[in-house]
Amino acid sequence: MSPRVRFAPSPTGLLHVGNARTALVNCLYAKKNNGIFILRLDDTDAERGSETYAEGIHQDLKWLGIIHQEYYRQSDHLERYQNVINKLEQVGRLYPCYETPEELDFKRKRLLAQGRPPIYDRSSRNLSSEQMEKYMQENRKPHWRFFLNPGKITWDDLAHGPMEFDAEKLSDPILIREDGSPVYTLSSVVDDLDMKITHVIRGNDHISNTAIQIQLYEAIGGTPADLHFGHLPLIAGEQGESLSKRLGSISLQSLREEGIDPMAINSYLASLGTSNEVKASYYLEALVTDFDLKKFGQASPKFSLDVLWRLNEKLLHNMSFEMARPKLHALNLSHITESFWNAMRGNLKKIKDIGHYWSVCNESITPVIEDRPFILTAKSLLPDTPWDEFTWQKWTDALKEQTGRQGKELFRPLRLALTGEEHGPEMKKLLLAIGPEKTIERLSV
Known part of the structure; x- marks a missing residue:
């Protein structure tokens, strides 16, 4: 079976270069293995989600040239998620919890102060009917947790090799919010099963989620052996800081507005964190040859804007007029001639700079x-x-x-x-x- 991979962003902020790397890696993996690349919006969080951000995701990926073969929105599958929720509740794998965020935070801090891991104590599984009635009278709405069966959870990671987690050292995950909407953990696993996803490639911040999702995948009827996981180190900023799409850190929108060529970003991200030489490539297909998940190291690579700009200049300095023509047209610079482009491209930092040089020479x-x-x-x-x-x-x-x-x-x-x-x-x-x-x-x- 051909690989089926997915990029599943939530429309709650601007995509940054870390998100772009995840999308690119999945796209390149699909291309190299004659697979299918799927875009799936995790848009079940109505409070934080936005159609503006959803449209931004489409624009950013199109600009990068990362084209999906299939597209889905999780908000279209709410009935399916509810059916799964009902089945999990029937077999005793879901249980209601009434703690407030403040109460959960107090429990977490108390465990940490005692030098113990902040694992949920499952106290809500033992609530009496009187206690539940009391909470309901207080207008508390429950969130629902998935009961993790004890035992070892293992998988052979595409990037890390053999991985193992003890389920008893993990908190039972929340699958349903107080408003009844499914959390990403549930909707993602259901969709992975329904869409026949074969490979899940994402950041290291999802490693513990993978252990949980393997149990959940099996609980809803999936065969864990059919699903392969790969986790890559997260990209850090130049000072080692984490990237946040809601803070706009190195967002694709800002890079596009600054004048960065999309293939400069793709070329850089494809090699960032690997032993591959950073080369300026003009097509995604050129990046496929050297692509291999095994080449990614274990340390978090630092994203440098200086390196990106140098790569951008290198692309422009060697770009043919035929390749530049549609880019010039998009910038309302269709009047730039081939001879002028060839004469000036060696001095460009941004492609729009040539418009200034044209004005200097002709106006x-x-x-x-x-x-x-x-x-x-x-x-x-x-x-x-x-x-x-x-x-x-x-x-x-x-x-x-x-x-x-x-x-x-x-x-x-x-x-x-x-x-x-x-x-x-x-x-x-x-x-x-x-x-x-x-x-x-x-x-x-």
């Missing part, structure tokens, strides 16, 4: 004239037309001989007069793009 600017006599001399020594790639050299050689100037003293006044700026692409390329007419005009101010 009105305010020349900066620091030394008028020198500029007038420069104007008088301009080479005859037609100009070519050697014109700048001929011109500056003549100026050097006439004035004795060289280096910055020679070149800076010319750049300021012709562009109005101190820095930019090579002047030999800019001079050709500006052309004889505008050059004379700017030297005549």
